[in-house]
Each structure stands twice: as C-alpha cells, then as structure tokens.
Amino acid sequence: MQAWQVTSLGEPSEVFALEDVAAPQAPGGHVRVRVLATALNFPDVLMARGHYQVRPDLPFTPGVEVCGEVLEVGPPVGGVTTDPALEVGDRVVGTTALPHGGLAEQCLMPLAGTFPAPGALDDAEASTLTIAYQTAYVGLVHRAALQRGETVVVHAAAGGVGTAAVQVAKALGARVVAVVGGEAKAEVARQAGADVVVDRSAGDLVAGLKEAVGRSGADVVFDPVGGASYEASTKVVAFEGRIVVVGFTSGIIPAPALGHALVKNYSILGLHWGLYLQRDPAVARQAHEALSAWAGEGLVRPVVSERVPFTEVRAALTRLGAGETTGRLVVDAP
Numbered sequence: 351m352q353a354w355q356v357t358s359l360g361e362p363s364e365v366f367a368l369e370d371v372a373a374p375q376a377p378g379g380h381v382r383v384r385v386l387a388t389a390l391n392f393p394d395v396l397m398a399r400g401h402y403q404v405r406p407d408l409p410f411t412p413g414v415e416v417c418g419e420v421l422e423v424g425p426p427v428g429g430v431t432t433d434p435a436l437e438v439g440d441r442v443v444g445t446t447a448l449p450h451g452g453l454a455e456q457c458l459m460p461l462a463g464t465f466p467a468p469g470a471l472d473d474a475e476a477s478t479l480t481i482a483y484q485t486a487y488v489g490l491v492h493r494a495a496l497q498r499g500e501t502v503v504v505h506a507a508a509g510g511v512g513t514a515a516v517q518v519a520k521a522l523g524a525r526v527v528a529v530v531g532g533e534a535k536a537e538v539a540r541q542a543g544a545d546v547v548v549d550r551s552a553g554d555l556v557a558g559l560k561e562a563v564g565r566s567g568a569d570v571v572f573d574p575v576g577g578a579s580y581e582a583s584t585k586v587v588a589f590e591g592r593i594v595v596v597g598f599t600s601g602i603i604p605a606p607a608l609g610h611a612l613v614k615n616y617s618i619l620g621l622h623w624g625l626y627l628q629r630d631p632a633v634a635r636q637a638h639e640a641l642s643a644w645a646g647e648g649l650v651r652p653v654v655s656e657r658v659p660f661t662e663v664r665a666a667l668t669r670l671g672a673g674e675t676t677g678r679l680v681v682d683a684p
Contacts, residue, residue: 352684353454354663355409359400362667366398371411374450379427380458381436383418387477388452388681390658391415391510392599395671397448406448413452413681417443417467417477418459426461441467443476445627453663455684462631468642471652474680478510478652479641482678485596485623486515487637489572490522493619494592498523500569503559503586505579506599507544508535508676513653515572516542518641521649524570527562529555529579538676542653555579559586567591577602584610591616599673653677660684 353371376382394412396402420440436442445463446452467476490496502519506512507528519526520543528544530536536547548558559568559582567588573580577600583593584607595618606618626633644650655677658666666679 351455352660353411354413355411356398357409359408360398362395362398362671363664366664366667367409368661369409371454373456374458376422376424376458378425379461380424380447381420381442381461381464382422382424382456382458383416383420383442384683385413385416385418385452385455385457386441386473386683387417388413389415389474389478389481389510390663390666390670390679390681391481392597392670394451394453395667398667404448410449411451411454411457412448413454413457414446414448415444415477415481416446416452416457416459417441417473418452418457421456424461436461436464441476443467444480445624453660453681460627462627463634465635465638466642468645470642470646470648474654474657474682475652477680478654478678479645480638481623482511482514483518483641483650483652484634484637485511485621486518486572487641488623488626488633489594489596489619489621490515490518490524490570491637491640492633493621494570494572494594496522496524496570499525501525501527501563501566501588502570502572503527503529503563503568503583504539504544504572505529505575505583507542507547508538509574509599510653510678511574511596512572513538513542513677514650516544517650519572521644527559527568529559535676538653538655550579555582556585559583563588570594572596574598575600576604580604580606584614584616587614587616589615592619593617594619594621596621654680656680657682
C-alpha cells in the first residue's frame, strides 16, 4: 500500500517520502481501517520536527486523526472495548496508532480512540470530529463547566481547535468572544458563530478584550496559543473565572503568576485531552455522543476549509505549520 513516511526529523517538506509499504495487521486492542479521509493536525508537524511528546521510531507514518472503514478488529485487551461493538464494514472516526498513522491507504486505530462516524457528516467532516471537537468539549464542559449565558474567550478562533471551541460554546448557550489575527480569519470566526471578534493584529489585545467582555470579564478562556495570549487572558478573566490551557502554538510556554491567580480568584486548568483515552475513556465516549447528537441537529459543523489531494500532503502541512491556514485541512483517500 502507499503511505507517507517520515524518514528523518525536520520540516515536512524535507522529511516526508511517499513509499510502498506492507499493510499493518490489527493487534489486540486495535482495529485496522481503510482510510477514507485524514484530518491534518499541528501535532503531525511537531512529530516530523521531533518536537512532540509522542516520538515514534523512524520511519513512521503520520496522520493522527481519520475517518475510515473497518477491515479487521483485533481482540479486546485489558477490558477496553467500544460501544457499540465494532464490526468489519463499520464507518468510524478517531485517533490512529502510530507508527501506522492515517496518511496511508490503511492505518491502525486503538479501540479506546475509535468511535462510530456520525451519519450527518461526510467523510472529510467526520475525520475532524475527534481531536479538535473533543478537546473543545472536554475543555469547556468537563474542565471549565461552562454554563449557559457565560462569556467565553476563544484564542486562535479561526483554526481547527478554535472553530470547534466556538461552535461547542455556542451549542452550550454561551456568549463567544473570538480572538484572531487578520480580517480573513475574523470572517471564519464569525461564520463559526462568534458573537464578537477581536483582531489581535489591529491594536492592543488587552484593550480589545476588555471592551469585548465588559466590566464583568470573561468567565472562561480557551487558550491553545500561550505566550501573549495567555498574559492578556489574565487581565480580563472574571472573578472565579477559568483559564483552560490547551496548548502553546505560539511556541512560548507562560510561567503563570500564581499570586495574581490568588488575588483575582481565578483557576488555571490544564487540558491534555489524549490522556483521557488512557485514564478515563468514558469521558471521551460521552463527548463523542454529545458531539454526534449536535452534528445531527446542525449545532456543530466542522469547518473543512480545504480538501487536499493525497500527493499534496507536504505542501499542506508546511502551510499548517506556518499558521497560514484556517479551519481544517483534510487529505482525501489515496
């Protein structure tokens, strides 16, 4: 079968090679699927660079999120199963099991990270429903306990995780202030449902956020950026507000001033969504069920901004890594 392989560490444009490789077999606790669509994610870029917490041995096939058709179901291991039980021919979504990632004709998926594909979404849309949307859902619902009528600030709101967080927050009945960089990205955030958009490139971010959230401040901040975005969030978070730390796409990991959190009485909540697949898979299953129901009702709809030919993966990941994309980039099946 054909598969993209990372042969050494570096930029995707330099270290990705399209190879003919043997199809994997499903070990215990996994399924093997025919890939229908692969959603590109920033971790695909970071793993190629060797900068991600997961570091597969070389060579490996990247692509951490897919929609696929089940070809083989391995036996359960350690009591981990899916609900309902998977069968050959089922259409599924979820995470992949590296080194056999989704940028290939076939890939492996762990049972804990495999879910029924919502019928309301096509293959490309469905492929994006797991990582970004579950990160948004678990962060806003499970960690921050976002309530109807509260105000939430979403940083990088035109990106994959950001547009998901905007839609999830609106489905929960919150008021959404979206932070973006540039007017083109502002329009993406508006289309996702944001009530107010703050363009950080147009002036002082703190001043813009203070005007947007009002005197009461932001009840919840969803921050996948870090750096200056996190620092600005601490200036506008409300009494008993919650800052959900999702990632650091800025490349700058903040050093929180805990004395400030104490005197302002706000919480800093870390979110490593993938850890739930290992420690508490029921949280991920509940998130998927809620998101699938919302997809059926039209409350969430993945923003697939580009469908990428299989042969154009390197160029697409280069743009993703440079922050030049909006919404989600999805790779068509080979």
